[in-house]
Amino acid sequence: MRNYVIAIVVFLCAGCVTQPRPEATLFQRIGGMPMLSRLSNQTLDIVSKDPRTSRSFDGVKMKTLKESVTNFLCVKTGGNCVYEGETMKKSHADLHNTVAEFEIMVDVLRERMDANGVGTKEKNELLKILAPMKHDVVTN
Template structure:
């Protein structure tokens, strides 16, 4: 499948990789809302919390199976990861959810994530969004919110 790429794609989605809460680590202080406000209507465009939950279910299933990144999930509880990511994307997109997982730097500090892993996960997220029928413009709006987090996620430079 050939999925179109945006300039944001390669800088966006490992935020979704492995929030610490999904790895049975102690809860951290809640992450404040994104410094950049959510684009108006993004939460609704993603299908609100039920749509985001479906997207994260699809995404996590794909990520666990992907040969490029699946090994990063070996100690991860899939259901806990789905729930954590749903809350995180819900909050970032302007929804009423409260993400209570770790900040991205702490969550990914010891994971040896390379730019290649990061890019692979972005591709997996794009494939999940495409499969869920999320329009390309809405995909880009979400990826633009996630993009600033890449500096805290890639740990192997």
């Protein structure tokens, strides 16, 4: 009888053990669409007006670009979004972006993440995702 009681207790306690929850995606940890939209909008507002980078935004519909960049970041961070824009290589092919322009954009994005309270881990993860795109964005 004692073994029977122990077996029942063990069986019941096994049901009490919770499965570890999967880690939240970067999209969730960074703040979802509201934060990605804020980061995109602020970064693009700054670089589109900066004399060192503004030439790349001549004639660009900023509202459309901001939405596209937000969706791009959403997809790249694990959000359930659809990005319908061009590849980075194709969308930047005719812009002749320099390394300096790319680095300014990254610096502004980093500053905006800091200003909006994005955690260091999340900031570094996002920058790590975006860094390889330098080869597609920089053509000069």
